[in-house]
Amino acid sequence: MPDLSRTFGKQRVAPDDRTRLIRSVFSRVAPRYDLMNDLMSMGVHRYWKRVMRRLAGQQAAVDVLDLAGGTGDIALALAAPGRCVTVCDPSLEMMQTGRARGTSSVIWLAGSGEALPLTDACMDLVTVAFGIRNVTRLEQTLGEIRRVLRPGGRLVCLEFSRPAAWLRPFYNAYSRLVIPRLGAWVSGNPDAYHYLIDSIRVFPDQQQLARLFEQTGFEQVGFRNLSFGIACLHSGTRPAQDAI
Ligand SMILES: C[S@@+](CC[C@H](N)C(=O)[O-])C[C@H]1O[C@@H](n2cnc3c(N)ncnc32)[C@H](O)[C@@H]1O
Structure with a gap:
């Protein structure tokens, strides 16, 4: 597994530069982020998020x-009477776009994983949708999630993963040829969408991420492939007997 803290797409960078570059990606794409998600995934991200919910x-x-909550899709879906949902994300631009959608029952908090x-x-529950790939220090972030969870609390994490072998040639061609062009056309940011594709390529696959959950001390770790592994839903529990 490459040292993610030093990769930004295909570039080798210092960890602080990676963090800065990723912030700039999301501040640029924020106004068109939701539209791009629908176009890029042909609406399938909505199905993945429903399964997550x-x-x-x-x-x-x-x-x-909802860590890396961005424009608040998951937070909105989970909002319910008697429940307090907090989005935490370093991008003010993403959260401002989300607030403009009228997510009044959600608390918006600036911060990094x-x-x-x-x-x-x-917290009783931490969700992360398509966000864990963007943190610069993955193990540290998983440790932070465990810290803020109450013993017995659950982490549910949706992320792009490694598709089934038969699908890979089509998926790779679509990623390389279509997504950056869509990104250029819709959001004027082909580079941001090159980052998206490259960051998926270097990110741990299903088994590796599940192992990292276990190494961070999560129990009942499991995952479920969605759309033949294009996305994957991971979960784990902070041990009930964990000392606070
Ligand atoms: C692909 S978006 C996902 C947004 C939302 N969860 C969704 O599913 O639509 C990734 C989000 O991760 C956030 N992010 C980037 N670096 C982060 C970090 N170090 N800690 C937490 N979130 C981060 C970005 O600002 C962005 O809002």
Whole structure:
């Protein structure tokens, strides 16, 4: 597995530069982010997020953190009476786009996965959709998620992953040829969408990410492939006997 903290797409960069470059990607794409998601995935991301909501909804959760929540799709889907949903994301532009959609019941908090601005054991559920790939220090972020979860609390994480072998040639061709052109046409940012494709390519696959969950101390770790592994839904639980 490459050292993710030093890769930005195909470039080798210092970790702080990676963080800065990723911030700039999301500040540029924020106004067109939701539209691009629909076009790029031909609407399928909505199905993936529905499956995520179903799994996350099984956790009786009052306090929910949607890390890397961006424009608030997951937070909105999880908002319910008697529940407090907080989006935490370093991109003010993404969150401003989300707030403009009228997500009034959600709390918006600026912060990064590597150093969550939250006290220990304050959340019953943490969700991360298509965000974990963007953190610069993955193990540290998983440790932070574990820290803010209450013992017995659950992490549900949706991320692009490694598709089945038969699908890979089509998927790779679509990623290389279509997505950057769409990015150029719709958002005027082909580079941002080159980053998207390259970051998926270097990110740990299903098994590797599940192993990292276990190494961070999560229990009941599992994953479920979606659309033949194009995306994958991971989950894990902070051990109930964890000392606070
Ligand atoms: C692809 S978007 C996903 C947004 C939303 N969760 C969704 O599914 O539509 C990735 C998000 O990760 C955020 N992000 C980037 N670096 C991050 C970090 N270090 N910690 C937490 N979030 C980060 C970006 O600002 C962006 O909003």
